[in-house]
Amino acid sequence: MxxxxxxxxQANEELEAATLLLEKIIIVLVFLVAMVAVILVPLINND
Structure with a gap:
């Protein structure tokens, strides 16, 4: 028992670590998407 x-x-600790890693990855992805949007939107609107 x-x-x-x-x-x-142990499984809970690993799950927690994976969740934290996933959160960091999502934050980075959202940041990159925001950067790309900021760069591309003015270029698209200029046409």
Whole structure:
């Protein structure tokens, strides 16, 4: 029983780390999309 409990705790920690990493990736992607939009929108509007 104790082994199962420790396994669940380890899985939770790994899930937490993966979630934090995913959040960082999403923030970076949103930032890149915003940068591209800021650069492209004026170029498109000039035509």
């Amino acid at each position: 104790n082994q199962i409990s420790s396994y669940i705790n």
